[in-house]
Each structure stands twice: as structure tokens, then as C-alpha cells.
Amino acid sequence: MLTTKRKPATVGDPHRATSIRSMTGAVGTVDSGVVPAFAGTTAELEATAVPTIPFPRTISLLPATNPRLNGEQFQWRPPVALALPSRAYDLQMLDRPADRARDHGWVFGLPPGISSEQWPLDPVTGYPLMHGFTLLLPEDYRVHGEDIVALSFFATAPDHNDGGAPDDPEIREAVQARTSHPRLSRMTDILDYEYAALLLTRAEYDGPFATPPAPLALATADRPRWLDIGGASAFFETAAPFAQKMFAGPPRAELAANLAIALTPRATDPNAGKAPQDPHIPRDPPTGYQSYYYFEGGVPTADNYRLHDWCKDHARNHLGGTMRPCQAVPEMSPFYIEFEEYFGGYNFGSGNAQLDFKDMKFDWACD
Numbered sequence: 001m002l003t004t005k006r007k008p009a010t011v012g013d014p015h016r017a018t019s020i021r022s023m024t025g026a027v028g029t030v031d032s033g034v035v036p037a038f039a040g041t042t043a044e045l046e047a048t049a050v051p052t053i054p055f056p057r058t059i060s061l062l063p064a065t066n067p068r069l070n071g072e073q074f075q076w077r078p079p080v081a082l083a084l085p086s087r088a089y090d091l092q093m094l095d096r097p098a099d100r101a102r103d104h105g106w107v108f109g110l111p112p113g114i115s116s117e118q119w120p121l122d123p124v125t126g127y128p129l130m131h132g133f134t135l136l137l138p139e140d141y142r143v144h145g146e147d148i149v150a151l152s153f154f155a156t157a158p159d160h161n162d163g164g165a166p167d168d169p170e171i172r173e174a175v176q177a178r179t180s181h182p183r184l185s186r187m188t189d190i191l192d193y194e195y196a197a198l199l200l201t202r203a204e205y206d207g208p209f210a211t212p213p214a215p216l217a218l219a220t221a222d223r224p225r226w227l228d229i230g231g232a233s234a235f236f237e238t239a240a241p242f243a244q245k246m247f248a249g250p251p252r253a254e255l256a257a258n259l260a261i262a263l264t265p266r267a268t269d270p271n272a273g274k275a276p277q278d279p280h281i282p283r284d285p286p287t288g289y290q291s292y293y294y295f296e297g298g299v300p301t302a303d304n305y306r307l308h309d310w311c312k313d314h315a316r317n318h319l320g321g322t323m324r325p326c327q328a329v330p331e332m333s334p335f336y337i338e339f340e341e342y343f344g345g346y347n348f349g350s351g352n353a354q355l356d357f358k359d360m361k362f363d364w365a366c367d
Contacts, residue, residue, distance in 0.1 A: 084273035084334055085140040088266045088321020090314065093343060095248040098260035100206065105135040107344050108232035108251070109258025111152040113200060113207025114181060120154055120196040123175040124165045126219030128212045129154035129196055130226050132344025135261060135337065136205060141319060143335045143358045148183070150200040151357050153337075156193040157224035158238065158347035165192035171218050185360040195362050197355065209256055226345070229253040235345030268310040269321035276322075276336070278329035292322050316352065317343050325354060327365035332356035 091104075098106035111119070111131045122129050134152040142148060156165075183199035212227060225234040232251035251257050266272070270290050277289035292311040296304040311322055317339045323329055324338065335358035341348050349366025356362070 082143050083140075085320055086272055087140065088269040088272040089138065089319040090264045090266055091135070091317040091319060091337070091339070091343070092262040092264065092315060093317065094260040094262055096260055098258050100136075103136075103260040104138075104263035105133060105150065105261040106258035107133045107261060108230065108235070109134075110209035110212075110256050111154075111198065112209055113204030114152075114198065114210045116211045116213040117179055118181040118184075118198075119210055119213050120180070120184060120186065120198075121175045121178065121213065121216065122156060122160070122194050123172040124156070124167070124192070124194055125160050125221040126168075126171045126175070126216035127157070127160070127221065127224055127227070128215070129194060130157045130224065130231055130345070132231070132346065133261065133339070134200070134205070135319070136263075138263065138319075141335055143333075144183075144199055147201055148199045149202045150205040152198045152200060153344065153355060154196040154198075155344065155346050156195065157226055158234075158345060159224050160221060161191075161193050161347040163191075165194070167192065168218070171216060174216050174218060187360065187362040189362065189364060197357060197360060197362075199357075212255070227255075230255045230257045231345050232257045232259065235342065239342075263319070266314060266318070266321060269314070270310065271322045272320055273334050275334055276329050276332055281328065283331070290322075292324060316340050323354065324352075325363075325365055326351040326367050330354055330361070330363040332361055332363075333358040 093107050094103075098109075109131065111134055120129050121127065132153045132155050134150060136150045137148075139146075181198050185197050185199075187195045187197070189195065215223075225237065229237075230251065230253060233253040236247060236251050251259075274289045275283070275287045277283045277287050279291040283289075290308070292314075293305060293307050295301070296306055311324075314322060314324075316324070317337075319337055320334055323332075323336075332354060333356050336354050336356040338352060338354045340352050341350065346353070346364075348364045351364060351366040353362065353364035
């Protein structure tokens with residue numbers, strides 16, 4: 001079982017914490033399964049919730065890139081001028097392997113189209129970062145140009161992620177000295193753990209699966225489990241029993257085992273094309289962003305908490321539109337992905353995360 005990890009408490013989904021705990025039975029268990037039936041709606045998550053009242057607090061935004069690896073910052077051209085999207089998309093993790101001809105990417109497995117040398121290493125441990133997902137972007141979200149059609153997201157392995165990252169200057173300098181992908185962005189969380197994103201061309205997205213590189217000779221940490229049995233199987237091993245039942249069956253114990261991503265436009269999302277904005281921390285100028293919840297009569301009590309009808313069928317994993325973080329709403333562009341722990345197998349303390357792939361910002365919060 002993964003250990004709960006905590007960030008400073010901030011305002012977020014008043015129902016979320018109780019909902020997740022009622023499903024897991026304990027704080028710190030892995031979030032839900034991966035089949036479409038559970039990737040589904042907020043109504044399922046709210047069914048047993050006992051609401052608490054959100055109060056405005058502050059949030060510390062994470063750096064867009066790791067300042068300790070600034071040699072890899074902004075090695076690609078800046079985002080191009082692109083009309084703001086008019087739609088948001090739900091991302092559904094299916095119970096079958098990806099078919100690139102019809103799907104919009106995959107979760108777990110391996111990234112496409114890069115060499116082993118271009119696979120980002122973890123500057124904390126010296127092992128390769130774990131591939132979480134590769135997403136084929138719809139045309140209205142190709143903010144880096146029409147030739148950049150997809151992105152791959154990498155994260156610290158959950159068995160390397162507990163309590164706070166050590167800092168070994170030798171490992172960090174060795175990672176910094178390696179040749180990197182020309183469109184690599186590195187990000188660091190509040191505990192100094194590492195994440196990375198690669199922007200991919202069509203040729204790269206259509207390319208063969210990459211082979212993970214060998215760890216640095218300096219690496220002394222235990223070998224992450226995903227390197228031996230693949231990310232999907234490693235997640236299944238540590239998931240709570242209820243989450244294991246969400247799989248159609250035990251994942252194949254191999255590096256390339258993945259699950260397809262289906263992309264579906266949301267029927268209604270008034271926040272498509274708008275930068276997310278916390279209702280308790282107004283932006284200047286305002287973006288016109290609407291919160292997914294409100295209080296009947298404007299009185300903030302548990303009994304008055306309501307969800308807008310337009311958000312009740314929104315999936316937890318999505319591209320753009322209305323954000324539902326576990327805590328405060330981070331400042332991001334409209335070009336972002338919000339995803340749960342099971343969407344690649346991370347340790348977010350049973351919470352969720354957001355990746356702004358325009359400005360390359362990353363944030364997560366525990367439940």
C-alpha cells in the first residue's frame with residue numbers, strides 16, 4: 001500500500017476527501033480503478049459523501065521547470081498563437097491495449113518515438129522516470145504548433161516517492177550532463193520529486209516504443225518495481241482490493257502493457273477555453289471561470305453545498321475545462337490535463353494532479 005503524502009491544506013473539493021476515504025476504508029490507499037465504469041462521473045463519487053466546508057487558504061505554485069536542471073529549460077520554441085478551445089474533453093481509460101489508429105493515446109506502458117538516451121532520468125535516484133501516459137492532443141489543443149501532436153508524461157516511481165526527496169549532487173550533475181530530448185520540460189513538486197513532459201511530433205507519436213535506459217552507475221536506490229513488471233502490473237500489486245477489481249483482469253507483467261485512452265467532448269462545460277480560477281483567490285483580470293459548486297442562498301454551510309447540473313457527468317480525468325482539484329485551484333492556462341493517481345500509477349496521497357502543457361507547470365494535492 002502506498003503511504004499517504006501531505007501538502008499544506010488548501011481549499012478544494014469539499015466532498016472529495018470523504019468520498020475517497022469512504023471507498024478505500026483508510027487514508028493513504030491508492031485511488032480508483034481503470035475501467036470506464038469507474039473513470040466516470042462525479043455523481044458516483046458524491047453518492048456517499050459527507051461534505052465539509054471549504055475555506056480560502058493559499059497555495060504555493062510549483063516551478064515550471066526544475067531550477068537545478070536549468071540547462072534543459074525551454075529548448076523548444078514558445079507556444080504559438082492559437083484560438084482558445086471551445087470544448088473540453090473527458091479522458092477515459094479503457095480495459096484494453098491502445099490501438100493508435102482509433103485511440104488518443106495510452107496509460108502505463110512505454111513512450112513512443114524516442115531513443116533510450118532521450119528517456120528522462122530521475123536526478124534524485126539516477127533511475128529512468130516512470131512513463132505515466134502518452135496523450136494524442138485534439139487539434140484545438142495543439143498549442144505548440146500543428147506539428148506537435150502529442151505529449152508523454154513521466155513521474156517519479158511511487159516506490160521512490162515517500163516523505164521527501166534526497167539530493168545527491170553527483171547524481172544530479174550526471175543527469176544534467178546527459179543528452180536530452182529537444183522538447184523536454186522538467187518539473188519539481190513541493191517535496192522535490194521529479195516529473196517531466198515530452199512534446200512529440202506525429203512521427204514520434206507513430207514511432208516504436210522506447211526502451212528504458214539503464215540507471216546511472218551512481219544509483220543506490222532500490223530498483224523501482226515498474227522496471228521489472230511494467231507500470232500497470234506494479235500499480236495492480238499495490239492497489240487496494242476494490243481497485244484491483246476494477247481491472248478486467250490482472251495486467252500483463254511486461255513493460256509495454258498499456259491501457260487505451262478514449263477522448264470524448266464534454267456535452268457542457270462553460271469553462272472550456274478559460275484559465276482555471278479559484279473562487280476564493282480571484283485573478284486579476286478575471287477569466288470568467290465558473291466554480292463547479294455553489295452554496296444555496298450564498299450561505300456557506302454543508303447543507304447548502306450544491307453541484308451545478310452541468311458538471312455532474314464530468315469525468316475525473318479530462319483535458320481542459322472545469323478543474324476539480326483536491327485542494328486549491330492552481331493557476332494554469334486553459335491547456336491543461338487533470339488526472340487521478342490511477343491514470344498512470346502515481347503517489348499523490350490518494351489525490352489528483354494537473355499538468356499545464358502550454359506553460360509546463362505541474363501541481364498535485366493529496367486528499
